[in-house]
Amino acid sequence: MTSTPVVSAVGAQTFDSLDPRSGEVVGSHPVHSEADVRAAVGRAEAAARWWRGLGFAGRRTRLLDWKKVLVGRLDEVARLITAETGKPLDDARLELVLAIDHVDWAAKHAAKTLGGRTVPAGMLGANQSATLRYAPLGVVGVIGPWNYPVFTPMGSIAYALAAGNAVVFKPSELTPGVGALLASTLRDAVPERDLVEVVTGFGETGAALCRAGVGKIAFTGSTATGKRVMAACAETLTPVLIECGGKDALIVDASADLEAAADAAVWGGMANAGQTCVGVERVYVVESVAEEFIAQVVAKARGLKAGTDFGPMTMASQSDVVRRHVADALARGGHAVVGGEDSIRGTTVEPVVIVDVPEDSSAVTEETFGPLIVVNRVPDAAEAVRRANATGYGLGASVFTGSSSDGESLAESLRCGMVSVNGVISFAGIPSLPFGGVGDSGFGRIHGEDGLREFTRPQAVARQRFTLPVPVTSFRRTAKHMQTMIGLVKARHGR
Numbered sequence: 001m002t003s004t005p006v007v008s009a010v011g012a013q014t015f016d017s018l019d020p021r022s023g024e025v026v027g028s029h030p031v032h033s034e035a036d037v038r039a040a041v042g043r044a045e046a047a048a049r050w051w052r053g054l055g056f057a058g059r060r061t062r063l064l065d066w067k068k069v070l071v072g073r074l075d076e077v078a079r080l081i082t083a084e085t086g087k088p089l090d091d092a093r094l095e096l097v098l099a100i101d102h103v104d105w106a107a108k109h110a111a112k113t114l115g116g117r118t119v120p121a122g123m124l125g126a127n128q129s130a131t132l133r134y135a136p137l138g139v140v141g142v143i144g145p146w147n148y149p150v151f152t153p154m155g156s157i158a159y160a161l162a163a164g165n166a167v168v169f170k171p172s173e174l175t176p177g178v179g180a181l182l183a184s185t186l187r188d189a190v191p192e193r194d195l196v197e198v199v200t201g202f203g204e205t206g207a208a209l210c211r212a213g214v215g216k217i218a219f220t221g222s223t224a225t226g227k228r229v230m231a232a233c234a235e236t237l238t239p240v241l242i243e244c245g246g247k248d249a250l251i252v253d254a255s256a257d258l259e260a261a262a263d264a265a266v267w268g269g270m271a272n273a274g275q276t277c278v279g280v281e282r283v284y285v286v287e288s289v290a291e292e293f294i295a296q297v298v299a300k301a302r303g304l305k306a307g308t309d310f311g312p313m314t315m316a317s318q319s320d321v322v323r324r325h326v327a328d329a330l331a332r333g334g335h336a337v338v339g340g341e342d343s344i345r346g347t348t349v350e351p352v353v354i355v356d357v358p359e360d361s362s363a364v365t366e367e368t369f370g371p372l373i374v375v376n377r378v379p380d381a382a383e384a385v386r387r388a389n390a391t392g393y394g395l396g397a398s399v400f401t402g403s404s405s406d407g408e409s410l411a412e413s414l415r416c417g418m419v420s421v422n423g424v425i426s427f428a429g430i431p432s433l434p435f436g437g438v439g440d441s442g443f444g445r446i447h448g449e450d451g452l453r454e455f456t457r458p459q460a461v462a463r464q465r466f467t468l469p470v471p472v473t474s475f476r477r478t479a480k481h482m483q484t485m486i487g488l489v490k491a492r493h494g495r
Helices: 034-053 053-072 074-085 089-114 153-163 178-191 203-211 224-236 258-274 287-302 317-329 381-389 404-413 448-453 478-494
Strands: 014-020 025-030 116-120 130-138 139-143 166-170 196-198 214-218 240-243 250-254 282-286 333-340 352-355 372-376 396-400 418-420 456-464
Touching: 014 074, 014 178, 025 074, 025 178, 025 333, 025 404, 034 139, 034 196, 034 203, 053 074, 053 089, 053 153, 053 178, 074 178, 089 130, 089 153, 089 448, 116 178, 139 153, 153 282, 153 317, 153 448, 166 178, 178 196, 196 287, 203 224, 203 258, 214 224, 224 240, 224 372, 250 258, 250 381, 258 396, 282 287, 282 381, 287 333, 287 352, 287 372, 317 333, 317 352, 317 372, 317 448, 372 381, 396 404, 396 456, 448 456
Parallel strands: 139 166, 139 214, 166 196, 214 240, 250 282, 250 396, 282 372, 352 372, 396 418
Antiparallel strands: 014 025, 116 130, 130 456, 333 352
8 A cells, every 4th residue: 555645734733635536625634743642542541441341242232333323324424435535436335334244243253252261271281270361452553544444444443342442543644534434433322432532644643643552553554654653663562463555466277267357357456446455456367368368358447437437546646656657567568458658647547457567567566556457478377376476565366267176276375365266355355354464565464353363462361270299380399290290291292
């Protein structure tokens, strides 16, 4: 994902959010100072104590109430998403539908995932009762992105809340209104406390949140900004969850359903104007089916129109990145089969598909975050996997093949956090699956059981039930005692 720039400020204490389609002011929001952020964290700490005291059952009830409020206010929130990002209204609605499903799953699975349980104590702990529990961290700081201003941060917010934490949420400066409205929907469902405190502003506000003493920071954004977040959090040893960008590949094997693969490539690469961290940016298609596949991609991509099928570049400077990547791909021998350099007109970028691009081109090595797809031919699926893995990123990937066993094998060979087989971005819509990457794409997981545990601290408890005849952890232990213990170990583990 890309770094967020300073948007037009109307004064030292406020700034405007703008509609990227028209430049019109959507709303004005405060620039929260370090003192403001610390005050928000203090309020959240008090709310967290109350929230934790409700237990899993009380939190479940209130989170399911929040889900109902989100459903009731769906169009209101979607319209604001559209105003601040420029994406089509139905795309905003889809984003909310996915987020609502995650709230539901987190609320219903927190108790089973995080509740205390007994675990085996082992031979040396035969006299112990061993239990494991997951305690909330208290307050979780969430720094969200602008491309999916509800769905992406909700993967942290809903799971952190279900785990018993309160949240301080710093939305992107491009979508502050969405963050504020999201918090207000929770307030409708849980009027007793403000469980999500929203702080708005620029990078300084986010840095203040990193240093404010929260239990954890969950960040989504660019790799470069993620490194700065980690550096700020290191000052206070605040743990971090980092979800950065990707350069996700789609592999098309010779046995694949080419129409389905082409449809997935175009939607995965062009939806949300390509501004999707797990969107399709590279396609590797086996040579024997490349011509037919490319023809289908061209037919589908040429039918799309910026401003109708997807919105503009939400962040104006992103157009420059797309322009640079297109120019480099073409200058290095790539062939544009859809669009080209003329497709980029300000924040409006029409679909671009370029084939046969050198692997060291910036269009292949760097995250584009725009409606550009690179399609390269490979001799076989093994080479496709090698090229897909030849990057520092490792977020998601897609594989299309007619063989289920080949699909599983190819997925296992990919160095990334998530894979869709015969689909694209499917994993993001399944609440039980963890979401996150490796390498330059970050670390830690949201969603699923791993996402719930991400916002807790495990606590191990060993309770002695009776005294062992061999005093292992005592100065009363003798050589004879050790002989007995070694004999037991050999009998149990030496065979």
